[in-house]
Amino acid sequence: MASKPILISGAGVASLLLAQSLRRASIPFQIFERDASPSFRAQGYRLRLSAEGLDAIKSVLSPADFSTFWDACGKTGGSGFGSLNAVTGENLSQDSGPPKAVDQEAKGGSLSLQSRGDKVVGIARGEMRRLFMTGCEPFIKWSHNVTGYELTASGVHAIFADGSMSEEGEMLVGGEGMYSKVAQQLSQGRLKVFDTGARGIHGQAPTTAFKDLGEGVWRLIDDTRSDGRVFVITNVRPNDMDDPNVQFGWTMCGQPGVIKPPNENFTIIGKPAADIAKSITAQWHPRVKPLFDHMVESEAAFWKITCSTPSGVPEWPNEPRVTVIGDAVHSMTPAGGIGANTAVRDSGVLGRLLTESGGLANGVTAAYEKEMRVYGSEAVKASYNQAKNQFGVVIDETTSAIV
Structure with a gap:
């Protein structure tokens, strides 16, 4: 020893x-x-x-x-990794059966979205x-x-x-x-x-706000903005969907120039981040808008997206x-x-x-x-x-x- x-x-x-x-x-x-x-x-x-x-x-x-x-881990089944037009509420793509991969856009790498028993496994x-x-x-x-x-x-x-x-x-x-x-x-x-220039916001909302999405791992995409693309990733688990005392999280990401915290200060949390998320999603479809309308403002936080070499x-x-x-x-x-x-x-x-x-x-x-x-x-x-x-x-x- x-x-x-x-x-x-x-x-x-x-x-x-x-x-x-x-x-x-x-x-x-x-x-x-x-x-x-x-x-x-x-x-x-x-x-x-x-x-x-x-x-x-x-x-x-x-x-x-x-x-x-x-x-303690959540296990999400549903239809796998689904993509949704955040403005129209329409499904863009929907895998049938268990999740196949982290993302169809991945180039290289062997990590898979499917974790155990045809479920996506996650934990806070x-x-x-x-x-x-x-x-x-x-x-x-x-x-x-x-x-x-x-x-x-x-x-x-x-x-x-x-x-x-x-x-x-x-x-x-x-x-x-x-x-x-x-x-x-x-x-x-x-x-x-390196600073990629892309920015993000983390947020949470009561699980009841996610009911119109349904179980699954979802990517909500908005390609209508003039300043760049925005999308949100969220994991909707089945067991707690009707309990307003339980919260699900989501992560919003924007191309460089879309998400701009005051004075580029990424240490600010709470309402300033929540207000920006609500502004970006103001015209989104009622199917997904509750995630942001009912978000817990105190839990919102900015995020600078970085990457190693x-x-x-x-x-x-x-x-x-x-x-x-x-x-x-x-x-x-x-x-x-x-x-x-x-x-x-x-x-x-x-x-x-x-x-x-x-x-x-x-x-x-x-x-x-x-x-x-x-x-x-x-x-x-x-x-x-x-x-x-x-x-x-x-x-x-x-x-x-x-x-």
């Missing part, structure tokens, strides 16, 4: 799932999270889980914990995070913003924004998202994140004591719901390697990064290609990186 803990930067779903793997293997760990508490900020939208993502989660959790996780990000946090609470230090690291002769220290340092750890795993300072230091600037995860000199997972290494657009599934695969792979070696051992980070670059690069390419078709975005050598 390792005498020093494995340090983990960030307490998102990938970091917490990795922590669950270490906890089961009795490998000590310590998590540092910049937020002040688990409820400090909104946890975002509902996640669709691919077969690959579910397999990764199942490989980490105990049978009892996975059973609890599975029971906040609920997923809460379940993965179970048992890890004593090992999370809140209000600790990791801004870098310092290697020692036998380990590593995390460096915090106030200049202080953590205890010495056996290794450091950067999982603090696309603005990860650990990722920038480790990759020597090779890991880049579309060509894939770059190479950098391996550091045996430091590596990165999740959005810190492969930030993706929302197209296809690929990002979270790839992040939990990272947790599964790295957790397995650390478990097999009883902690950090020679070659662990190199073996993880070699495997991750294959599926991670495939996922980034698939996500970008879908976003290119859906959002009209282009990332090339002239695009400025935000990280």
Whole structure:
């Protein structure tokens, strides 16, 4: 057993799932999270889980914990992935039978929309995070913003924004998202994140607002605007559709120039975001308009759509004591719901390697990064290609990186 803990930067779903793997293997760990508490900020939208993502989660959790996780997931059948004209209310396309693919516009990639038993499986990000946090609470230090690291002769220290340092750890795993300072230091600037120019809004409404859609995974499309295309993705599950106390979520995406928050301030939440969503959907069909007329304004939030280098995860000199997972290494657009599934695969792979070696051992980070670059690069390419078709975005050598 390792005498020093494995340090983990960030307490998102990938970091917490990795922590669950270490906890089961009795490998000590310590998590540092910049937020002040688990409820400090909104946890975002509902996640669709691919077969690959579910397999990764199942490989980490105990049978009892996975059973609890599975029971918390929603399972949507219906007619699969349906597309609807948001202005006229007409069906644009309707798959018969179980969902076939993430999106017919996908070019490359192997993730499928169908997850288990001809159902689309999904869970709210906040609920997923809460379940993965179970048992890890004593090992999370809140209000600790990791801004870098310092290697020692036998380990590593995390460096915090106030200049202080953590205890010495056996290794450091950067999982603090696309603005990860650990990722920038480790990759020597090779890991880049680009602003696609596309924008989004997350929202929620009582399930009764979704009744005219019916069960299924829906894409609502508005191609009538002069400033660009808008579409909304939502997952309508059957069991709670008549309960006004339960809410379903939706995600609105617009091509560059369509969704403009005040002063381009994407930290604003609540009514400003809700007002823009209501303005955009003011002329939409009564079949879908209740999703926005009855939205919970306090839950609305803007969203800047970003993407890592579309060509894939770059190479950098391996550091045996430091590596990165999740959005810190492969930030993706929302197209296809690929990002979270790839992040939990990272947790599964790295957790397995650390478990097999009883902690950090020679070659662990190199073996993880070699495997991750294959599926991670495939996922980034698939996500970008879908976003290119859906959002009209282009990332090339002239695009400025935000990280």
